[in-house]
Amino acid sequence: MLNSEDVRDPSDQITLWSDITMLSLVLFCVICGLWVWLRLRRNPHEPPAFPGGLPLIGHSHLITGDSVQLWKSVKEMSYNSLEVGGVISARIGPRTIYVVTDPDDCLTVSNLCLEKDGFYEFAKPWLGEGLVTGKVSVWKHHRKLLNPAFSQVVLDGFLGVFNSQSRRLVRDVENEVDKGPFDHWIYTRHNALETICLTALGIDFNENSVLNSSYVQATETIFNVFVERFQKFWIHNHFIYSWSSLRKKQDKCLKILHNMSNTVLQKRKEEYLSNKRNGNLEKTSGTKFKAFLDLLLELSIEKGAFNDREIREQVDTMIVGGHDTSASVLMYTLLLIGSYPEVQEKILEELHQVFGDEDRDATKTDLSQLIYMEAVLKESMRIYPIVPVTARYLDRNVKLRNCTLSAGRTCFMFVYGIHRHPMWGPDAEEFKPERWMNPATLPECPTAFAGFSMGRRICIGKSYAFMSMKTSLAHFLRHYEVFGDHTKLELKIDVMLKPESGYYIAIKKRKPASKTSTS
Numbered sequence: 001m002l003n004s005e006d007v008r009d010p011s012d013q014i015t016l017w018s019d020i021t022m023l024s025l026v027l028f029c030v031i032c033g034l035w036v037w038l039r040l041r042r043n044p045h046e047p048p049a050f051p052g053g054l055p056l057i058g059h060s061h062l063i064t065g066d067s068v069q070l071w072k073s074v075k076e077m078s079y080n081s082l083e084v085g086g087v088i089s090a091r092i093g094p095r096t097i098y099v100v101t102d103p104d105d106c107l108t109v110s111n112l113c114l115e116k117d118g119f120y121e122f123a124k125p126w127l128g129e130g131l132v133t134g135k136v137s138v139w140k141h142h143r144k145l146l147n148p149a150f151s152q153v154v155l156d157g158f159l160g161v162f163n164s165q166s167r168r169l170v171r172d173v174e175n176e177v178d179k180g181p182f183d184h185w186i187y188t189r190h191n192a193l194e195t196i197c198l199t200a201l202g203i204d205f206n207e208n209s210v211l212n213s214s215y216v217q218a219t220e221t222i223f224n225v226f227v228e229r230f231q232k233f234w235i236h237n238h239f240i241y242s243w244s245s246l247r248k249k250q251d252k253c254l255k256i257l258h259n260m261s262n263t264v265l266q267k268r269k270e271e272y273l274s275n276k277r278n279g280n281l282e283k284t285s286g287t288k289f290k291a292f293l294d295l296l297l298e299l300s301i302e303k304g305a306f307n308d309r310e311i312r313e314q315v316d317t318m319i320v321g322g323h324d325t326s327a328s329v330l331m332y333t334l335l336l337i338g339s340y341p342e343v344q345e346k347i348l349e350e351l352h353q354v355f356g357d358e359d360r361d362a363t364k365t366d367l368s369q370l371i372y373m374e375a376v377l378k379e380s381m382r383i384y385p386i387v388p389v390t391a392r393y394l395d396r397n398v399k400l401r402n403c404t405l406s407a408g409r410t411c412f413m414f415v416y417g418i419h420r421h422p423m424w425g426p427d428a429e430e431f432k433p434e435r436w437m438n439p440a441t442l443p444e445c446p447t448a449f450a451g452f453s454m455g456r457r458i459c460i461g462k463s464y465a466f467m468s469m470k471t472s473l474a475h476f477l478r479h480y481e482v483f484g485d486h487t488k489l490e491l492k493i494d495v496m497l498k499p500e501s502g503y504y505i506a507i508k509k510r511k512p513a514s515k516t517s518t519s
Contacts, residue, residue, distance in 0.1 A: 045404040047087035047098065050080055058091025060233050067227055067492035068500050074388060074493060078417030085402050086421070093233035097410040098394075101417030103445040105400040109411050110390075110447070110455030112398055114139070117391035117410045121238070122226045126254055128309065130317030131460060142314065143460065145305050149295045150460050155467055156364055157290065158199050162468050163361040165195045166475035173480070173507065181484075181504035185331040188472075189216075192327035193319075195468060200318045201264050202291030218256040219320060223495045225250045261312045261319075265293070269308075272297045292318055318461075324496060325386045326465050330472060331503065333380040336431055337477070338484025338505045343433060344477070347373055351478055359478060362471045370470050375436035377469055381451035382424075383431050385415040388497045390453055415450045423448055431486075480507040 053059050062073045077099050081088045086102025100106050120133045129138040131146070148154070169191040176182045193216065197203050225246055235241040272294065293315055299305040306314070337344045350372045355362075390413050398405040405411060420428045423443040425435075435441045442448070452459035459465075488502030 046406065047089050047403040048084050050077055050088045050090040050099070053091055057093060057233075058095075060092050063092070064231050067224075067494050067498075068490065070227065070231065071388075071491050071493040071497070074414060075416060078414045078420070081414065081417055082421060086417075087400060087403055087405075093236075095233070095410065096406075097412055098405050099412050099414055099417075100400075101414050101421060102401070103418050103421055103423065103443065103448040103450075106413045106418060106450065106454055107445065107447040108400060109392055109394075109398055109405070109413065110453075110457065112396065113392045113394050113411065114455075114457060115393045115395055116457075117393045118236075119230060119391050119410070122229055125250065126222060126257060127317050127320070128313035130313040132317050132321060139457070142306075142310070145299060146314065146460065149292055150464060152463065154290070154295075155464055158464070159362070159364060159467070159471070161195060161198050162471040163475070165191055165198070166362075166472045168194070169472060170475050170479050173476075174509075177480070177507055177509050179506075181506050183503075184334055184505050185327065185499065185503065188330040188334075189323070189327040191472070192323040192330070192468075195326075196319055196322035198291070199464075200292045200315060200322065202268065202293060203264060214256055215260050218253040219324070220494075222250060222253040222257070225253070226495055227493065257316065258312070261316050265308060265312055265315065268293050269297055269301075272301065276301070321459070322461055322464070326468055328386050328496060328498070329377065329381055329465070330469055331499070332384040332486075333377055333469075333473065334476070334482055334505055335484040335486045335489070335503055336380050336383070337376065338482035339486045340431065343376060343431075344482060346433075347376060347473075347477055351474060355474070355478065362474050366474070367467060367470050370474065372433065372437065373470055373473055374466065375433040377466065377473075378436050378449065378451065379431055379433040382419045382449060384491075384497055385419055385451060386496050387453065388416045388493060389414055390450075413450070413454070418448065418450050421448065479510055481510055482507055 050059060052062060054061060062076075063070055077088065077090065078101055081099050081101040086100060086105055088099050090097055090099060100109060114136045116133060116135075123133050127133045129135065129142070131139060131143060134142065169187060172191065173184065173187050176184075194204070229235055229241065229246055235244050235246065241247055293311070296306055296311045296314060300307070300311055337347065350370060354366050354369050392411045392413070394405055394407050394409050394411055397407050398411075421443075422428070423445065425441075427435075447454040452462045452465075482505055484503075484505040486503075490500040490502050492498050492500045
């Protein structure tokens with residue numbers, strides 16, 4: 001028998017639907033009102049808005065999806081920014097952001113506003129206050145302390161490592177000769193990781209099990225985590241993110257990444273203290289050069305400049321910044337060289353002028369004479385910028401040439417767009433290394449090329465990268481002829497600019513040199 005409570009009055013259901021309808025209308029009006037309010041409060045001196053924004057979510061729908069779609073959106077915004085003068089505004093959820101592609105304006109922003117944007121906070125559980133992610137007060141102090149570690153004298157000491165690692169790369173790819181297209185990025189990435197571990201940690205990747213494939217996989221996974229979090233504006237908030245499944249994935253990666261660096265740090269520290277007691281500090285790294293980690297330990301133990309956590313953060317930053325970028329540049333450069341036979345022939349002519357027919361190691365003098373090869377590397381980085389986007393927090397209003405950016409917001413500097421600015425000329429989209437051979441054909445603005453970031457926070461490892469990459473190419477191209485087609489390349493943004501498909505190359509062995517030398 002039914003109770004009276006079980007019999008619902010139809011009028012109650014009508015009232016319920018009426019309430020739901022009213023609530024929906026109120027919510028809709030609030031959203032529309034917020035959208036109108038945001039538009040009305042726009043500073044009249046701000047840049048034009050990127051088209052396609054929606055109420056409440058702004059342009060968030062344009063950056064969702066996979067990392068291939070994200071890269072397409074970055075390109076679209078870059079070209080739109082260039083069309084309207086080099087600066088546009090957009091919204092990610094409730095946040096207003098700016099996209100700048102004008103080199104002069106980027107120089108203004110990068111030198112006035114040194115603080116990295118809050119998006120870099122995503123990486124702080126891994127890299128802490130390292131040079132890339134550190135707040136300005138820490139960055140200034142640590143950059144001053146670390147500059148001597150990247151002096152030319154120190155870098156010259158790495159030349160033996162660069163040569164031996166280049167020869168290792170040549171040997172590793174030998175089984176790909178005459179077998180058609182293959183994934184050369186696997187080889188350049190593995191080799192670059194070995195190189196940075198030797199120079200930063202004093203550890204040979206092949207001889208030490210502490211750094212293995214799990215570390216490489218953890219690095220790739222955590223980059224994926226950062227990108228996915230950026231695409232989902234509702235988990236930008238640290239508290240909300242702490243409850244997400246993405247945070248759990250990040251924590252698993254951090255356990256692997258920090259375990260490696262902590263293990264190496266403690267081992268090297270014990271060796272340093274032992275050698276100090278025995279008066280044999282020059283034997284700390286067990287090599288002919290002094291690794292970055294040993295220099296950091298010296299600053300820590302002798303001068304109290306760093307604690308263990310800060311050392312680990314700087315080492316983690318060096319490893320990720322030093323191997324992934326160099327490996328990717330070499331990958332793109334070899335693909336482009338294989339796509340342009342005339343460029344490859346000019347490199348070969350230059351190599352013959354410097355090395356003759358000898359298969360000897362590259363010296364400091366040799367590298368300084370590889371002018372065209374450096375032009376090829378720079379042009380590769382211009383066409384395919386490894387770090388295509390950088391971001392700064394605007395701690396003040398910034399007056400640019402044609403507009404004013406409001407304080408408290410995010411400024412994204414799109415390197416992809418900067419490298420295609422009209423100041424590069426009508427052939428900005430073309431791969432032309434020759435443009436670097438004549439200063440008169442280059443833009444006057446120093447940030448027109450932003451392959452190593454820009455302004456006062458420019459990458460500290462620029463000279464290291466060029467020495468390493470030029471040495472690798474000098475050995476590789478003396479042994480192999482390269483074939484490729486970069487027009488088939490499909491890209492994605494995974495913090496750095498990464499290939500999705502179409503980037504394989506093929507190699508053939510060149511005639512052996514008449515004279516050889518052992519490394």
